[in-house]
Amino acid sequence: MTGYCRDIIEAGRRLYLRGLVAGREGNISVRLPQGHILITPRGLSKGFLQEGDLVIIDTEGRVVSGDREPSSEWRMHVAAYRYRPDVGAVVHAHPPLATAFSVARGKLPLEGLPEVLLVMGPVASVPYAPPGTEELAQKLLPFWKRHDAFLLCNHGALTLGKDLEEALYRMEVLEQCASIMFYASLLQRICPLEEREKLKGGGDEGCASP
Numbered sequence: 001m002t003g004y005c006r007d008i009i010e011a012g013r014r015l016y017l018r019g020l021v022a023g024r025e026g027n028i029s030v031r032l033p034q035g036h037i038l039i040t041p042r043g044l045s046k047g048f049l050q051e052g053d054l055v056i057i058d059t060e061g062r063v064v065s066g067d068r069e070p071s072s073e074w075r076m077h078v079a080a081y082r083y084r085p086d087v088g089a090v091v092h093a094h095p096p097l098a099t100a101f102s103v104a105r106g107k108l109p110l111e112g113l114p115e116v117l118l119v120m121g122p123v124a125s126v127p128y129a130p131p132g133t134e135e136l137a138q139k140l141l142p143f144w145k146r147h148d149a150f151l152l153c154n155h156g157a158l159t160l161g162k163d164l165e166e167a168l169y170r171m172e173v174l175e176q177c178a179s180i181m182f183y184a185s186l187l188q189r190i191c192p193l194e195e196r197e198k199l200k201g202g203g204d205e206g207c208a209s210p
């Protein structure tokens with residue numbers, strides 16, 4: 001088994017065990033050295049993949065190697081690699097709370113979590129298009145250059161990374177942020193940091209307002 005296959009199988013297991021995908025949801029890909037794309041197949045649980053399930057496609061989505069059909073979201077993956085030469089891996093999942101924000105059409109207010117903003121940057125809110133369509137790939141076009149994490153309205157989330165570990169890490173952190181913001185919203189109080197607080201790198205005033 002190649003390292004790339006092993007990494008995708010392990011990533012699928014992590015997504016499944018963390019509840020970031022359910023049923024047959026989600027898809028994962030990596031860019032191979034010769035420019036082809038190794039991607040998960042259509043219609044299988046990501047928690048129990050085997051090497052023979054994975055598919056290699058070219059940059060037009062044509063199957064180069066493998067017995068199965070590639071993920072129905074292959075257009076989204078191909079576009080990510082086309083517009084972001086620095087990207088080596090793409091993860092798409094339906095994390096429950098991040099997806100809830102996408103259904104609510106709300107932005108994730110990461111201003112309250114400066115460390116996250118630093119490592120992930122802003123999260124794009126991508127207008128709705130049906131899953132698996134060219135239309136969805138088109139809706140992503142304006143966002144590729146400036147984002148590594150995306151909320152797909154009424155659908156789920158997408159993350160990019162220089163390698164699979166980074167793309168997966170961003171997906172996990174995205175869901176963690178959505179969870180924190182969800183709980184903060186229950187407390188009916190989300191306080192973004194003031195500019196002076198960001199600059200100071202921590203303060204001793206405590207969290208409560210004066």
Ligand SMILES: [Zn+2]
Pocket residue numbers: 025026092093094131155156
């Ligand atoms: Zn999806």
